[in-house]
Amino acid sequence: MTIVYVETSALVKRYVQEVGSDVIDELFEHQLRIGIFTMSILGALELKSALARLQRGGRITEPEMFRLLAQFRSDRNLFSVVLPVDNSLMDEAGDSLSDHALRTLDAIHFASTLRLKTLAGSINEEIVVVTSDRELVSAWDEEGFASINPEDDEALEYVQGLLTG
Secondary structure (H helix, E strand, C coil), X not given: CXXXXXXXXXXXXXXXXXXXHHHHHHHHHCHHHHEEEEEEHHHHHHHHHHHHHHHHCCCCCHHHHHHHHXXXXXXXXXXXXXXXXXXXXXXXHHHHCCCCCCCHHHHHHHHHHHHHHHHHHHHCCCEEEECCCHHHHHHHHHCCCEEECCCCCCHXXXXXXXXXX
C-alpha cells in the first residue's frame, strides 16, 4: 500500500477548480484503493488561508468559502495520518534550508515527509508526495521521493498507475 502525502498546493485543487483539479479528484475518488493519505496539520491552516484570500479577492463568495471549509472538515477523515508540527520538526525544517531552496512553510512540509519516510521505512512502504510546488518537487526528488504534480500532463496517468499497482 502506498503512503500519499498531500501538500497544500495540491489540496486546494480539491476545493477550487483549477489546473490539476481533475488529477486530485481522481486521487481522492480512489483513495481507499491507492493507500494511506497523510498531510501536515499545517495544510489545514494553509487551506483556510488560501480560501480566505480567494474570498477577499472576489473569486469565491463568503458562503462558498464556508461550504468549502465544511467539505474539507468532512474530508479530513480521508487522512489516516495528520502530522503535527512541533519544536523538533521546526528544527528539522530549519536544517533542510541549508540544502534546499525552500520557503519557510515548504520547509515544514519537507521535514514532515522526511519524518514520514522514517516511519514508512519501518513498514517498508513507498511514499508519494502530491504537490504543485516545483521547488518542493525538486527537493523531494533529491531525497528520492516519488512525486505527482497535478499540473503536469502525465499526472493523471501516474494516479491511474497507482490504482493498478
